[in-house]
Amino acid sequence: MTDYKDRFSEDVGNFFRSPVREIFKRVDLNAIFSFAGGYPHASTFPLDDIRELSSLVIDKYGAKAFQYGATQGVPELRQAVAERCKVDVERVQITTSSQQGIDVCTRVLVDPGDVILTSNPTYLGALQSFRSYRADVRAVKVTDADADQKIGAIIAEGKKIKFYYIIPDFQNPSGETMSLEDRKTLVALAEKYDFLIVEDSPYRELRYEGVDVETIYSLAPDRTLHLGSFSKIFAPGFRLGWILGAPELLDKIYVCKQSLDLCPPIFDQYLAAEFLTSGRLDANLKNSIDLYRTKRDHLLGLLEKYMPEGVTWTHPEGGLFLFLNLPEGFDSVKFYDKSLDAGVAYVAGSFFHVDGSGLNTMRMNFSFLAMERMEEGVQILSRLISEEISK
Amino acid sequence: MTDYKDRFSEDVGNFFRSPVREIFKRVDLNAIFSFAGGYPHASTFPLDDIRELSSLVIDKYGAKAFQYGATQGVPELRQAVAERCKVDVERVQITTSSQQGIDVCTRVLVDPGDVILTSNPTYLGALQSFRSYRADVRAVKVTDADADQKIGAIIAEGKKIKFYYIIPDFQNPSGETMSLEDRKTLVALAEKYDFLIVEDSPYRELRYEGVDVETIYSLAPDRTLHLGSFSKIFAPGFRLGWILGAPELLDKIYVCKQSLDLCPPIFDQYLAAEFLTSGRLDANLKNSIDLYRTKRDHLLGLLEKYMPEGVTWTHPEGGLFLFLNLPEGFDSVKFYDKSLDAGVAYVAGSFFHVDGSGLNTMRMNFSFLAMERMEEGVQILSRLISEEISK
Numbered sequence: 001m002t003d004y005k006d007r008f009s010e011d012v013g014n015f016f017r018s019p020v021r022e023i024f025k026r027v028d029l030n031a032i033f034s035f036a037g038g039y040p041h042a043s044t045f046p047l048d049d050i051r052e053l054s055s056l057v058i059d060k061y062g063a064k065a066f067q068y069g070a071t072q073g074v075p076e077l078r079q080a081v082a083e084r085c086k087v088d089v090e091r092v093q094i095t096t097s098s099q100q101g102i103d104v105c106t107r108v109l110v111d112p113g114d115v116i117l118t119s120n121p122t123y124l125g126a127l128q129s130f131r132s133y134r135a136d137v138r139a140v141k142v143t144d145a146d147a148d149q150k151i152g153a154i155i156a157e158g159k160k161i162k163f164y165y166i167i168p169d170f171q172n173p174s175g176e177t178m179s180l181e182d183r184k185t186l187v188a189l190a191e192k193y194d195f196l197i198v199e200d201s202p203y204r205e206l207r208y209e210g211v212d213v214e215t216i217y218s219l220a221p222d223r224t225l226h227l228g229s230f231s232k233i234f235a236p237g238f239r240l241g242w243i244l245g246a247p248e249l250l251d252k253i254y255v256c257k258q259s260l261d262l263c264p265p266i267f268d269q270y271l272a273a274e275f276l277t278s279g280r281l282d283a284n285l286k287n288s289i290d291l292y293r294t295k296r297d298h299l300l301g302l303l304e305k306y307m308p309e310g311v312t313w314t315h316p317e318g319g320l321f322l323f324l325n326l327p328e329g330f331d332s333v334k335f336y337d338k339s340l341d342a343g344v345a346y347v348a349g350s351f352f353h354v355d356g357s358g359l360n361t362m363r364m365n366f367s368f369l370a371m372e373r374m375e376e377g378v379q380i381l382s383r384l385i386s387e388e389i390s391k
Numbered sequence: 392m393t394d395y396k397d398r399f400s401e402d403v404g405n406f407f408r409s410p411v412r413e414i415f416k417r418v419d420l421n422a423i424f425s426f427a428g429g430y431p432h433a434s435t436f437p438l439d440d441i442r443e444l445s446s447l448v449i450d451k452y453g454a455k456a457f458q459y460g461a462t463q464g465v466p467e468l469r470q471a472v473a474e475r476c477k478v479d480v481e482r483v484q485i486t487t488s489s490q491q492g493i494d495v496c497t498r499v500l501v502d503p504g505d506v507i508l509t510s511n512p513t514y515l516g517a518l519q520s521f522r523s524y525r526a527d528v529r530a531v532k533v534t535d536a537d538a539d540q541k542i543g544a545i546i547a548e549g550k551k552i553k554f555y556y557i558i559p560d561f562q563n564p565s566g567e568t569m570s571l572e573d574r575k576t577l578v579a580l581a582e583k584y585d586f587l588i589v590e591d592s593p594y595r596e597l598r599y600e601g602v603d604v605e606t607i608y609s610l611a612p613d614r615t616l617h618l619g620s621f622s623k624i625f626a627p628g629f630r631l632g633w634i635l636g637a638p639e640l641l642d643k644i645y646v647c648k649q650s651l652d653l654c655p656p657i658f659d660q661y662l663a664a665e666f667l668t669s670g671r672l673d674a675n676l677k678n679s680i681d682l683y684r685t686k687r688d689h690l691l692g693l694l695e696k697y698m699p700e701g702v703t704w705t706h707p708e709g710g711l712f713l714f715l716n717l718p719e720g721f722d723s724v725k726f727y728d729k730s731l732d733a734g735v736a737y738v739a740g741s742f743f744h745v746d747g748s749g750l751n752t753m754r755m756n757f758s759f760l761a762m763e764r765m766e767e768g769v770q771i772l773s774r775l776i777s778e779e780i781s782k
Contacts, residue, residue: 004639007553007587009502009524015646021462021653042454050457050658054445063433066441066626071412096487096630097652111400128650133400162398196398235457237657239487248395255406259519261488262412265656266628267441 010112014131018124019351027345033377035364036345038172038320041295044288045235049280050271057270069266071258072250073242077273081242084276085228087221093250093257096264098202098229098241102165103129104260105198105225105243108252109162110135115154117164121323121352121361123172123200126165135162139354142178142186151193163196163225164189168216170203170319173352173363177317180213187220196249202229202241203319205285208293210317222246230272232320233285238268292320292367295374299366302375306382308389313364320367323349327389330360335388344381401503405522409515410742418736424768426755427736429563429711432686435679436626440671441662448661460657462649463641464633468664472633475667476619478612484641484648487655489593489620489632493556494520495651496589496616496634499643500553501526506545508555512714512743512752514563514591517556526553530745533569533577542584554587554616555580559607561594561710564743564754568708571604578611587640593620593632594710596676599684601708613637621663623711624676629659683711683758686765690757693766697773699780704755711758714740718780721751726779735772 023036057065072078073094082089095101102125110116112134118126120139130137136159140150154161164186168178178186190197199216217226226244234240243253257263275281296316303313303324310327326332332348339346349361369377414427448456463469464485473480486492493516501507503525509517511530521528527550531541545552555577559569569577581588590607608617617635625631634644648654666672687707694704694715701718717723723739730737740752760768 004637008499008643009505011502012499012643012647015643015650017646018649021649024461037459039459042458045454045457047449047453047457051446051449055442058438058442062438063436066436066438066628067433068428068430068622068627070415096656099650100652103651108399108403111402114400125650125653132647132650231459236459237457239652239654239656246395252399252403252406255408256403256523258409258412259406259490259516259523260494260651261491261630262516263630265487265630265659268656268659 011132011134014134016128016131018128020124020347023345023347027340029345029368032340032343032345033373033380034345034369035366035377036347037368038365039368040232040236040288040320041291041367044284044291046275046280046284049275049284053271053274057267057274061270065267065270067266069263069269071254071263073264074266074269074273077269080273080276081228085244087244090247091244091250093243093245093253094264094269095241095243095257096261097239098200098227098231099125099129100260101227101241101243102126102198102200104253104256105163105227106130106133106135108256109196113159115159115161117151117161117195118354119166119171120354121173121349121358122165122354123167124352126200127354130165137354142189143182148189148192151189155193161193161195163198165198165200166216167200168213169201170206170316170321172203172319173321173347173349174323175314175316175319175321177213183213183216183219187216187223190220190223197224198227199224200227202227202232205233206289206292206320207318208289208296217244225249233281234272234275238265238272240264240268240272295366295371296322298371298374299364299378302378306378308382308386310389311385320365321363322366324362324364326360326362326385328360330388332359332362335384339381339384342380342384344377344384346381402523402525405525407519407522409519411515411738414736414738418731420736420759423731423734423736424764424771425736425760426757426768427738428759429756430759431623431627431679431711432682432758435675435682437666437671437675440666440675444662444665448658448665452661456658456661458657460654460660462645462654464655465657465660465664468660471664471667472619476635478635481638482612482635482641484634484636484644485655485660486632486634486648487652488630489591489618489622490516490520491651492618492632492634493517493589493591495644495647496554496618497521497524497526499647500587504550506550506552508542508552508586509745510557510562511745512564512740512749513556513745514558515743517591518745521556528745533573533580539580539583542580546584552584552586554589556589556591557607558591559604560592561597561707561712563594563710564712564738564740565714566705566707566710566712568604574604574607574610578607578614581611581614588615589618590615591618593618593623596624597680597683597711598709599680599687608635616640624672625663625666629656629663631655631659631663686757686762687713689762689765690755690769693769697769699773699777701780702776711756712754713757715753715755717751717753717776719751721779723750723753726775730772730775733771733775735768735775737772
């Protein structure tokens with residue numbers, strides 16, 4: 001028996017592989033100049049804290065830290081997240097990664113053919129999940145003059161719009177932050193056309209300049225599912241995130257999660273709870289922010305210094321990414337092999353585009369690569385781009 | 392905005408809550424006589440080992456233990472599982488719990504209306520997952536004389552049978568083990584009617600008497616997805632399991648897992664890999680087996696001593712459960728409140744039945760409750776059952 005092709009569910013036909021993860025399979029990230037993944041810098045992982053907290057959690061919680069636990073998350077972590085986010089604990093569901101948050105929200109809300117609205121570009125991992133449920137993903141920019149009309153036209157098609165998916169803070173991939181006014185516009189559209197908002201906010205606490213903008217959740221708490229993550233404020237290896245939302249929505253997510261994986265990892269949750277409540281998280285976060293600010297500034301300076309005319313980029317106030325715009329006609333997917341051969345990795349911008357557009361864009365991450373290696377990486381990339389442009 | 396009911400996907404209509412998890416919400420398991428959950432005994436969690444291994448993993452792997460990792464699982468753990476299971480590493484996918492294993496297999500194989508065959512009773516968490524994808528779950532006992540005919544009739548209905556779900560070793564809930572002959576019968580049926588087999592085997596290594604029966608996977612490695620779990624041989628709090636299967640099947644599961652949660656928890660995977668390869672797992676498992684054998688024997692003795700005439704039970708050779716058959720007409724769902732009021736928890740057998748039958752059965756777990764409290768628990772339960780029967 002070797003033929004499996006007719007055995008799979010219809011969803012499988014819509015699965016697509018993450019090009020980012022495929023890059024990671026091809027190369028050893030530490031051996032090249034990687035501006036590709038959204039990996040935190042290794043030095044931000046609080047190894048000494050984790051060593052101490054591992055012992056502390058075993059002493060304090062004993063066997064409880066290794067037993068099955070509540071599907072909503074252990075009470076200590078739910079409470080700590082509730083306090084940090086200033087919400088009632090009943091509005092907190094701990095997830096096994098914020099990727100799971102995206103997935104489970106889609107699972108409980110979306111049937112094949114239902115519309116999910118999003119910005120263009122948007123997060124690749126969200127597109128993977130949306131497409132896997134055969135959602136009809138449509139790009140509508142909230143600030144476009146015809147946004148209202150576009151959404152109206154989708155409703156007129158007889159489609160159900162289930163939610164608008166947005167990363168308002170230091171977006172992945174663009175690095176851009178949505179203004180308060182635009183957030184209010186989005187909420188007004190959601191109210192007018194009666195859809196929910198999924199606010200994905202893994203980078204929110206990584207701000208290097210400017211001031212916080214109110215979350216969409218705080219503007220419309222009963223209409224918004226807010227996704228948080230420990231990946232960038234603790235470590236991604238723990239696979240912990242959270243969802244804030246109306247109890248009626250969280251209840252379905254809770255039942256779904258029972259059959260997905262019963263409960264999030266318990267030891268990891270206690271480590272996160274202790275890391276947060278002890279104040280260690282804030283101390284460590286301050287250092288991460290200082291490091292990333294320096295790295296962002298360094299990358300911005302290097303692009304200024306080396307990139308040829310005709311290339312522009314965003315200036316992110318926080319997060320892990322900036323976005324390059326290359327001259328019209330540039331194909332960053334084709335160009336990728338050349339770049340990787342020369343030892344430089346990035347992610348082609350078109351992968352983040354709902355409609356496959358954006359061929360002349362690329363996402364650059366500035367958190368992962370060592371500070372002292374960034375210049376050489378940007379030099380190589382800039383030289384190759386110059387050559388390509390002048391062809 | 393308070394009305395959410397028309398916003399959910401069709402799948403949600405088929406979600407059902409785990410009655411076992413609902414029990415856990417109602418009571419503090421440590422304050423009652425609990426024969427309910429499938430919780431390992433707290434003393435089997437190797438706290439000292441985990442404390443040492445936490446430090447060791449941080450020393451040995453450093454930041455890598457907290458970074459994002461491969462979707463298939465970290466190479467060290469995949470390799471360790473491959474060696475333990477005597478399969479090629481390409482046939483191993485690490486999962487974030489073996490519940491996720493069930494879920495992801497269903498997701499990639501089953502469309503609404505597709506048939507999943509299983510024994511009756513069967514594992515509740517699997518039923519939750521199957522129903523959530525709107526599968527048509529049918530009970531067919533492999534050993535029944537008309538099994539072949541029944542399956543043929545399902546095919547004749549025009550239905551697609553996607554897989555047979557089975558827990559061949561120390562089944563949850565019955566405690567029964569499938570003979571080699573019956574396994575071969577199942578494989579023959581799978582070949583005849585060309586369906587896959589999902590072999591769920593979380594208890595396989597907890598054998599207290601008798602000898603191992605070959606896995607179904609080893610009989611039909613290209614037709615079987617074998618699910619393993621670290622929950623009973625390490626600790627459930629780590630939420631780690633594995634799937635063994637044909638690379639063509641694992642490839643779809645891999646892509647699906649990217650959008651589910653990117654990768655399993657990394658630190659936990661290194662802890663499990665080191666626990667396994669250092670020989671600590673086998674040493675700890677030996678102690679767990681000795682403890683559970685004693686507890687099983689104790690429970691069997693207590694049932695013999697206290698249960699009234701007309702009540703029978705299974706004699707499990709391993710695992711965590713035995714199954715009680717009460718006289719016809721006994722309603723173990725109704726009876727449950729009375730039992731819980733008196734401080735004794737179990738799980739009503741009908742919850743494990745595909746068709747809601749089995750009202751006169753109950754599942755009893757012998758791993759969780761402290762040895763010295765088992766007699767009082769069985770005494771109370773037996774007295775209540777006697778009263779109920781003689782009504």
